[in-house]
Amino acid sequence: MNNKRKIILLAVLAAALTAFYIFWDLGPNWDYSLPRRVLKIIAIIVVGCAIAFATVIFQTVTNNKILTPSILGLDSMYMLIQTAVIFLLGSSHILIVNKNLNFLVTLAIMLIFASLLFKFMFKKNRNIYFLLLIGIIFGTLFGSLSSFMQVLIDPNEFQIIQNKMFASFNNVNTDLLILAIVLMLAAIIYFSRLMKYLDVMSLGRDQAINLGVDYDYVTKRVLIIVTILISISTALIGPITFLGLLVANVAYQFVNSYQHKIILPAAMLISVIALVGGQFIVERIFTFSTTLSVIINFIGGVYFIYLLLKENKSW
Numbered sequence: 001m002n003n004k005r006k007i008i009l010l011a012v013l014a015a016a017l018t019a020f021y022i023f024w025d026l027g028p029n030w031d032y033s034l035p036r037r038v039l040k041i042i043a044i045i046v047v048g049c050a051i052a053f054a055t056v057i058f059q060t061v062t063n064n065k066i067l068t069p070s071i072l073g074l075d076s077m078y079m080l081i082q083t084a085v086i087f088l089l090g091s092s093h094i095l096i097v098n099k100n101l102n103f104l105v106t107l108a109i110m111l112i113f114a115s116l117l118f119k120f121m122f123k124k125n126r127n128i129y130f131l132l133l134i135g136i137i138f139g140t141l142f143g144s145l146s147s148f149m150q151v152l153i154d155p156n157e158f159q160i161i162q163n164k165m166f167a168s169f170n171n172v173n174t175d176l177l178i179l180a181i182v183l184m185l186a187a188i189i190y191f192s193r194l195m196k197y198l199d200v201m202s203l204g205r206d207q208a209i210n211l212g213v214d215y216d217y218v219t220k221r222v223l224i225i226v227t228i229l230i231s232i233s234t235a236l237i238g239p240i241t242f243l244g245l246l247v248a249n250v251a252y253q254f255v256n257s258y259q260h261k262i263i264l265p266a267a268m269l270i271s272v273i274a275l276v277g278g279q280f281i282v283e284r285i286f287t288f289s290t291t292l293s294v295i296i297n298f299i300g301g302v303y304f305i306y307l308l309l310k311e312n313k314s315w
Helices: 002-022 030-062 074-089 097-122 128-154 156-162 172-192 195-201 205-210 215-237 244-253 258-283 292-314
Strands: none
Touching: 002 030, 002 097, 002 258, 030 074, 030 128, 030 195, 030 215, 030 244, 074 097, 074 156, 074 205, 074 215, 097 128, 097 172, 097 215, 156 205, 172 215, 195 215, 195 258, 205 244, 205 258, 244 258, 244 292, 258 292
């Protein structure tokens, strides 16, 4: 089966699974249930596509298929922002009560942090692996600060923070979803002019430079796009650490191609399939006794260990 047919197969499977999720056991109150399910599916598509897209291009510029954008510390920063606002201002503050304002402020802080980090690192002519090391350090710092404040915080307010620790597609704000779609499409459209460089950059830094690619220029812009997409998905529904790693590597093995015009749509469709299937399991099998991020992170964590053992054998 050629890659074009594989993409069509994934699209058909994603569409069928989506329709199955929307119309399964809709009940007599379909005028109430249907809009909520459609809204949830749109959120799943946005988040799934954003995370898959960001992970694939991030792994290309880092030339490493076991890394995810979460290594930059964005997930930890999201939790630090939410925890700090509740710890300092209280759960009744407008930054918590107003979800639109919370989304915009969180997104802006995450983008400013990443932009300053990238500017500092590339200004000093550091390589990208040094940037990843700094990202790990900041992620650990942000996680420690969050844990420190969570220990001191009021138990009732801690429950609000706890709800933000896990990704949830329930009660997605329509206004936030529209804004997230606009920002995601803008980032992808901007990336389209960089697409032609990604296939060459997957060969490595030295080979890309020898073939005429302005490596640092492209890398900086790709990292900004990655930050925007990950910030959007995290601020919209919460952190899902291992989703990108899972769907990106499954896409590599499924299509077996170096071309990003094939890998990217495959990864996005696999991500949608994984999220829709996972959400169906959470609602129908576990009856909301667990969260989608727990299932995804468990499967992704096991797959991550498998990849590490596989790489170790190849060495």
